[in-house]
Amino acid sequence: MLGLLTYALVNVTWVFFRAHTFGDAARILQGMFGFATDAEPVLATIYMIKVGVLVASIVATQWLMRERELEQVVSRTPWWLTGLVCAAMLFAVIVTQGSATAFIYFQF
């Protein structure tokens, strides 16, 4: 619960980090807590699903790994299953691509 509370509080503080003015921040916070009743929807369903899945996965992973080390998990998992997961991640990285200009993503 404390972890989820921390996550929620960080979500609130991000608003002040990114908003250009306190007025903008107030409007965003109103929307976040359901008080912007006149506002029009702007987020597509697919975006909400993507963010929901990713955030839930990250939070769940952090929670499951809170008293484990990655090396312990890998040692206890069948090698072929770990290989399958690594292959899936590497394949996802390849087909997600990046722009041609960001092929090597570092700046001189």
Add this chain to the structure above:
Amino acid sequence: MSNSGKWTEDVTVREIPTTRLVAMGWLVFLLVTAGVIAWELQMRSIGLVAGDLDDSKAHWAVERRKIAAGDYDDVVVIGSSRILFDTNLDVWKEMTGRRPIQLALAGTNPRPFLTDFAANPDFKGLLVVGVTPDIFFGDWLGIGLFAGVLDYWKDQSPSERFGHQAGLFLSRHLAFLDSSYTLTALVDQVNLPNRGEIVRPYLDVWKVWETTDDRQTFLWRGIEDNEHLREHARLAWGPFAGKPMDEAAIARACKEAADAVKKIRARGGEVVFVRSPSAGLYYENELHSAPRARTWDRLLKETGAFGINFEDYPGMRGLDVPEWSHLSRESAVKFTRAYVGVLAQDVPWLSSRLRAKDGA
């Protein structure tokens, strides 16, 4: 096995997991190779091709630098996607002996580029400006993909240049390398019910172009061959509300263009405007939102420049515009032949040079 979760533990020392790492490595290699091959075959089956280099700021910068180096035939094309897709550079070369530098950018207002060439004292060539009415006569500068390109080509870092060349090498061999068919782009193409009036990202523009060397660009063959993709492309250009364009914005556009044309002509260059074909609901929308008398005719009057509007030439009407905004590859060849023929005859800057070349 070390204990976990204790702050006093030396976390700089990590144990290597006891598992079959070599076997795992081989499994990953085989699965990823099989997956990438399958993905490549799937992408080729829907119309992606190896050699489609995808457009980018870096691709544009390569062409722009040719002008800075003086390594070109004194003809430059700027504009939005219509003149980009509808111009065949080989036909230009065949008809005039000059291969233009293609600097038009999809979804981008060409007026900053016109102003940039006007401010360039070294440019004394022929500037062909494609006019897409709802872009040219408005204040919108363009899509984020090419934002800042006028500075980018000067500031591009060595790593970005190298990255671009490495990307080009891979794109010549792998069809799946396309910014419109990344995993995230494909997820965004899933059509789910949305709240309120939301239509994006499903109705964002998907892949419509195919780009080769020298930024020779065509309407993607997938649009010509696939009815679903063609219908989607048509919808993506909407909504066709027919709202008249702002008069003040049109006035600004014409004034900027007039100032630029004057400067370029003063040093011996020339500017011509070309209005490519459009069709269907898009064309009908343009008739209401940017009627010719308020936009195109006004532009030519205030600039004093020569203009080619497809509506005025029989050879440019009735061409194939599959998704209402861009010509098919075959029709782009015909359109280029038609408009270059008109330029070669009616624009003194070009006709005099062609006569000189023939007489030489």
